[in-house]
Amino acid sequence: MEHIGRRRFLDEMVAVTRERDATTHLYVMLREGGGIGVQWEQPGVDHLREYRVVDPRGPACPHCVIIETVVELAPVLPLDVLRTARSRVQYETVLRAGMLPTPAFARQSGSRTVTWLGDCHGAPGNPHTDADCAEHAAVGPSVVTDPLDVDPGAALPRALREMTDATDVRERLRLARDWRDTAAEVARRSRYAETAWGFLRSSAVLGVPTAGVPGVVFSLVPDAPADDRPFADRYAATVRALSGQASLNYADQVCLVPDPVPGGERMPSYAGAVDVATAQPVRTLRLPSSRRPLSRLGRGILLLFETRHAMLNRQVQRVKHWESEAALHVFEFGMLEELGGTAYTSAVDAYLDALRREGDLLARPQKVLRRGQRKALAGVFGRIDDEELHLWGSVAYRNAIMLMLGSQAAFAEHLRRQAT
Numbered sequence: 143m144e145h146i147g148r149r150r151f152l153d154e155m156v157a158v159t160r161e162r163d164a165t166t167h168l169y170v171m172l173r174e175g176g177g178i179g180v181q182w183e184q185p186g187v188d189h190l191r192e193y194r195v196v197d198p199r200g201p202a203c204p205h206c207v208i209i210e211t212v213v214e215l216a217p218v219l220p221l222d223v224l225r226t227a228r229s230r231v232q233y234e235t236v237l238r239a240g241m242l243p244t245p246a247f248a249r250q251s252g253s254r255t256v257t258w259l260g261d262c263h264g265a266p267g268n269p270h271t272d273a274d275c276a277e278h279a280a281v282g283p284s285v286v287t288d289p290l291d292v293d294p295g296a297a298l299p300r301a302l303r304e305m306t307d308a309t310d311v312r313e314r315l316r317l318a319r320d321w322r323d324t325a326a327e328v329a330r331r332s333r334y335a336e337t338a339w340g341f342l343r344s345s346a347v348l349g350v351p352t353a354g355v356p357g358v359v360f361s362l363v364p365d366a367p368a369d370d371r372p373f374a375d376r377y378a379a380t381v382r383a384l385s386g387q388a389s390l391n392y393a394d395q396v397c398l399v400p401d402p403v404p405g406g407e408r409m410p411s412y413a414g415a416v417d418v419a420t421a422q423p424v425r426t427l428r429l430p431s432s433r434r435p436l437s438r439l440g441r442g443i444l445l446l447f448e449t450r451h452a453m454l455n456r457q458v459q460r461v462k463h464w465e466s467e468a469a470l471h472v473f474e475f476g477m478l479e480e481l482g483g484t485a486y487t488s489a490v491d492a493y494l495d496a497l498r499r500e501g502d503l504l505a506r507p508q509k510v511l512r513r514g515q516r517k518a519l520a521g522v523f524g525r526i527d528d529e530e531l532h533l534w535g536s537v538a539y540r541n542a543i544m545l546m547l548g549s550q551a552a553f554a555e556h557l558r559r560q561a562t
Contacts (some may be wrong), residue, residue, distance in 0.1 A: 144193050149204050151195045152214050156179065159218050162189065162383065163254075169263075170211055171244045176271035177203045177217040193510050201273035205243075209233060212245055219247060224465060225260035226380070228405035228454070230332045232262035232337075235453050238276060238394060239340035240544075242267045250549045259471070259550055264337035289347045289395070290319055301373040306354055308533045310402065311362070318348050319401035321410070321429045324442035325449070329525050334476040338449045342396070349397025349417070349426055356562040359426060361397050361419045372419065379419040400429040408432040408529075410444055425452040436530050437523040439481065447474050464561075466545075468554035478534070486538060493542035507539045508532065 146154070164184045171179040180187040195202045209230050216226045229245050236243035239266035250261045251484040294312040302311075306391065322342060329339035347361035358377070372377075384390065397417065401407075407430040417424040427448050435441065450473050454466050478486050489511055496510045497503070502551070504510065511519070519538070522532050544553040 143190070146193055147273070148195050148197060148207060148210075151193060151207065152211060154203075155211050156218055157216055158182065158189075158191075159215055166249045168215075168247045169244055170208050171265075171270055172204055172208060173241045174242065174267045174269075176201060176273050178204055178208060195364045201271070201272055203275040203278060204271065205233070205237060205269075205278040206275055208245065216249075219258040220254070221247065221251075221260055222257040224463070225257065228466075229260050229262060232453070233343060234278075234536060236262055236264040236337050237269055237338070239264060239344045240269065241265060241337065241340040242269045250551070257551070259385045259469075259472075261338065263333070266336075274446075287364070289345065289363060289508060290322065290398075291364050292348060293364075296363075299360075299368075299419070300370045301376045302350060302362070304373045305360065306350060311348075311350065313402045314350060314400045315348055317429060317431060318398040320401065321441065321445055322346060323399065324438045325445045326442075328442035328446055328477065328481070329436060332477045332480045334473060334480060336445050338446045338453065338473075339455060341375055341453050342446070342449045345395045346398050346427070346470075347395050349415070349424070350398040351399055352418070357413075357415045359397050359415050359424065361395065361400060361417045361424065363395075363419075366419070370529055371525070376418045376421075380418050383421040384416070384423070390423050392455065393417065393420055393424045395424065396449070397424050397426045399426050401431050404431045406433065408434065408436050410441075410448050412448040412455075414455075425455060427452060434527065434529075436533075437526050439523050440526070440530055440534070442479055443481070445472065446477065462499055464554040464558040465551070467557050468550050469558075471540055471553070472544070472550055474537060475544070478537060478541075482519065482522040482534075485515075485522050486534075489515055489519050489535065489538040490545070492539045495510045495543055497542055497546045503543070504539070508535070510539075511535060 155523055159168065159182065162182045162184060165182045166185065167183040169181045171181065173179055176194065178193045178195060180191050195204065195207045207388065212229045213226060215221065233243045233245060244263040246263050250256050250259055259530050267321045294314060294315055298308060298311065299538060325339055325342055329335040348362045350362065352358045352360065410430065411428045413426050413428060417425045428443065447470060451470055492510055492515060493507065516531060519534055520526050544550065545558060547553050547556060
């Protein structure tokens with residue numbers, strides 16, 4: 143592993159990236175102990191170098207170095223402003239999840255004027271070192287405890303007792319853990335899912351909704367400090383704390399909000415809310431209890447999709463960015479390609495062939511897949527009904543649309559047009 147100064151390292155990253163202009167994928171990988179691996183992938187050959195970056199007084203904070211590297215490489219790849227800014231948010235989200243972050247970039251086109259795609263993967267391992275700056279150092283123990291390890295038999299806070307009882311909390315915990323287990327099962331089989339699973343595993347707490355006050359939840363965390371204020375006092379304090387703030391950031395945690403009453407809804411959903419336990423805006427993942435639940439694999443994929451949605455939204459936003467929506471779909475495509483293999487890719491190819499024949503969006507996409515293709519796609523998930531099979535067929539159809547359009551940016555524009 144080469145020891146190198148910060149400025150020389152950054153200059154070398156720029157020079158080598160310019161020199162290797164056939165690069166299709168670029169990875170900047172944090173190693174345990176603070177080393178940095180950089181890999182330039184070209185057709186038929188990979189170039190990997192290992193570094194340890196030092197300052198005059200000793201090792202440099204590797205997290206700051208990697209974030210600065212992305213900024214330096216942005217005009218070289220090129221990487222647009224939105225992706226450059228988002229790369230830091232994603233990096234620090236993976237870091238907070240207790241995983242090793244790896245900013246990853248992929249060329250969309252042979253043209254030097256087309257911006258690259260950007261993402262951040264997470265790998266198992268301790269990401270922290272003695273060289274970490276104050277901003278990136280671990281807070282508390284690096285071992286991730288279970289944020290759903292709540293004792294429903296213990297005395298509930300007064301505000302929560304006014305909303306529900308211990309039996310309801312116990313059932314919501316059971317449902318939250320069951321949903322989270324489906325995501326863990328997917329993550330064991332898909333590298334695409336590792337980062338979202340790390341965030342869900344370390345950040346998801348139980349959220350109990352308030353009856354009669356939409357968009358408000360009460361989060362329950364292990365060993366929370368005692369606070370016996372009534373709900374009305376907590377709610378008033380939350381309103382005072384949030385009023386007048388020009389910019390609101392969501393809490394680091396995300397609330398799993400299971401509905402123990404069986405209904406017709408089958409899919410999880412992401413939404414912003416207000417947490418009266420912490421007086422902060424909070425991201426929530428709503429988890430239904432359906433009379434006809436989806437397959438466990440399907441539930442896990444959809445929960446990780448919504449988790450990724452929550453990860454990308456750190457700030458309360460009023461404008462929807464279709465580029466982020468496209469990135470979410472690409473994340474889902476990647477998981478399904480890994481988990482579904484040829485059964486999924488054959489379905490995508492069938493839709494792509496039909497799109498090319500039609501020259502436009504399909505009038506009846508549900509008629510494209512032959513019986514054998516539908517059976518193979520259903521077999522990925524086990525025993526599923528026609529409604530769930532149609533769901534995964536629609537994902538394959540969207541995947542084919544993106545391939546036909548030729549880039550994620552074009553797919554984002556397609557999503558915007560479809561919504562309007």
